[in-house]
Amino acid sequence: MGRFEISLPDNIKGEVRSGKVIKMQKGFLDLLLPWKKVNREEKTGYIIKVKSTVENNTEYRLFKTTEGNWSQDADGLIKMEGETAMAIKKAIEEHEKLNS
DSSP states (O other): OEEEEEEETTTEEEEEEEEEEEEEEOOHHHHTOTTSOOEEEEEEEEEEEEEOSSSOOEEEEEEEETTSOEESSTTSOSOOOSHHHHHHHHHHHHHHHHTO
């Protein structure tokens, strides 16, 4: 689990916590067949607490697949929307690029 801070536009700070999210899927009939493999999906999950003097403190949850696709839910159904979410995504990508 990682922890770091990011800077967003308008002098807003964000505290980021990241970790692996693993989703394992096995159907009901697959339980009867123990030799069948389990579908395993791994993503990186981010919890971002945004601290602003103008707005109330808010929390964002973002997920990134191993292919680099971003979403706002673990299933990948809700795509990235909003100016703040896009700024958070950009700041996280820059931080990961600098630290890799």
